[in-house]
Amino acid sequence: MSGNNPYSGSYGSQMSATATYGGAxxxxxxxxxxxxxxxxxxASAPAGGGxxxxxxxxxxxxxxxxxxxxxxxxxxxxxxAPWCGPCKQLTPIIEKVVTEAGGRVKLVKMNxxxxxxxxxxxxxxxxxxxxxxxxxxxxxxxxxxxxxxQIRAFIEKIAGPMxxxxxxxxxxxxxxxxxxLEAGGLQNAGGxxxxxxxxxxxxxPARAGLAEVMIASDALDxxxxxxxxxxxxxxxxxxxxxxxxxxxxxxxxxxxxxxxxLEAALLADPDDHAARLNLAKIRNVEGDRQAAADxxxxxxxxxxSFDDDGARRALVAFFEVWGPADPAxxxxxxxxxxxxxx
Numbered sequence: 001m002s003g004n005n006p007y008s009g010s011y012g013s014q015m016s017a018t019a020t021y022g023g024a025x026x027x028x029x030x031x032x033x034x035x036x037x038x039x040x041x042x043a044s045a046p047a048g049g050g051x052x053x054x055x056x057x058x059x060x061x062x063x064x065x066x067x068x069x070x071x072x073x074x075x076x077x078x079x080x081a082p083w084c085g086p087c088k089q090l091t092p093i094i095e096k097v098v099t100e101a102g103g104r105v106k107l108v109k110m111n112x113x114x115x116x117x118x119x120x121x122x123x124x125x126x127x128x129x130x131x132x133x134x135x136x137x138x139x140x141x142x143x144x145x146x147x148x149x150q151i152r153a154f155i156e157k158i159a160g161p162m163x164x165x166x167x168x169x170x171x172x173x174x175x176x177x178x179x180x181l182e183a184g185g186l187q188n189a190g191g192x193x194x195x196x197x198x199x200x201x202x203x204x205p206a207r208a209g210l211a212e213v214m215i216a217s218d219a220l221d222x223x224x225x226x227x228x229x230x231x232x233x234x235x236x237x238x239x240x241x242x243x244x245x246x247x248x249x250x251x252x253x254x255x256x257x258x259x260x261x262l263e264a265a266l267l268a269d270p271d272d273h274a275a276r277l278n279l280a281k282i283r284n285v286e287g288d289r290q291a292a293a294d295x296x297x298x299x300x301x302x303x304x305s306f307d308d309d310g311a312r313r314a315l316v317a318f319f320e321v322w323g324p325a326d327p328a329x330x331x332x333x334x335x336x337x338x339x340x341x342x
Contacts, residue, residue, distance in 0.1 A: 054095055054107045059115045065108050070133035074158045078109045079119045079129045086145040087128040094130065097151045104159040105132075132158045170196055174205055186213050204230075208239040220247060246285075246321045253285040273299050273306045277314065284318055289328035292318060297332065300339050312336065 057065040057077075066075050078094060080087035091109075098107040112119045112127065122131060122138065131141040132154075142154060177192035193210040196203050207230070214223035224247055227240060234240060256262075256278040265275040280295035296318075299311035315336060322329045 052106075053098055053103065055109070057108045057110050057115075059117055062110070062115075062118055066133050067136040069106060069108075070137075071135055073103070074105045074139075075133045076105055076107045076155075076158075077118075077131045077133060078107060079112050079124055079127050079131070080109060081111060081113045081127055083113075084127050089145040090128045090130075093145075093148050094151055097148060097155060101155055101159065105155055130154075134158070166199070170200065170203065170206075174209065177206075177209055181209065181213060181216070186217055189213055190217075204234055204237055204240065208237070208243060211240075211243050215243065215246065215250075220250060223247065242321045242323065245317065249281065249317070249321065250285045253281045256282055259283075271302060273303060273311075277307065277310060280311075280314065289318070289322060289326075290331070293328060293332035293335075297335050297339065300336065312340075 055065065066077055069075050076094070076098065078087075078090070080091070094107060098105055110118060112124075119127075119129070124131075124143075126143050128145060129141065129143045131138050133139065140154070140158060142150070146154075173192050173196055177189045177196075180186075180189035180192070190210055190213040193206045193213065196206040197210065200206070207226070211223045211227050214220070214226060223243070227235070227244060227247075230240060235244065259279055259282045262275045262279040262282070265272050266279065269275075276295045276299055280292045280299075283289075283295065284292035293315060296311040296315045299306055300315075304312070315332060319329045319333065
């Protein structure tokens, strides 16, 4: 790299040049460029590649290739010359990084021996020089054959970090499946969760979602078997743990008797806390969370000592399955706190 490089050691310094392309620059005269070596030192141009992401430009096509193109995505302009040794070092590295960036930026190369005016308008005094254009204006740049890691960091600064397209697609699919599940579209939700598992067999949110579809479809044994294949660490995940507890609650509720008989018992004796507790557990697995919580809160108001504070313990167990942000959890927790601290 040239010893008089004003950008030496200042990778990522903000470019502030203003230029008019195809005419005289506005403002002060541009700083002189470094003088090229004699023609005997000339060498062939660095090899290019990469299709549409990597191309060459001229003074005549600069506005189209760079200014207009940069309104769609950042364009890196590599100013180079055939005689420049550091340019030959930079070329394969920056082309590799741009290609691996997956279309987040374009690279346009300009031979300053053939087309010196643009570099002169930008005040470039040493090459290789790379200037990033965004929305038709120079935004940032660096000079010299910098390491690959710095080029990657520069592109991330200009274009943002690399996004894993497959991961993004999976996240979108899972979100769609959750919406379908909440709306009662069990078959479609289950199909999406299953499709994600074909791509990522260990995707825990997809496995938990498919198990939830099974539970909602009353395929309880299938759901339990499906979740039993998980490791202990996976079973400790809050979503999976909540599903396992939900299965236990369903199994328990099915042994508690006829809800109509329990309602009749409460009409005869409103202080039949055992009947009320059982009815709360049945209403919970039926999905009537407000009724389930109200029954338990009623027991707490009338007799905290019943079943060794069993109503509070049952309500906390419901919260663990419903989730901390569920509206039923938030409402019942406020009411429970009012009872406990009144």
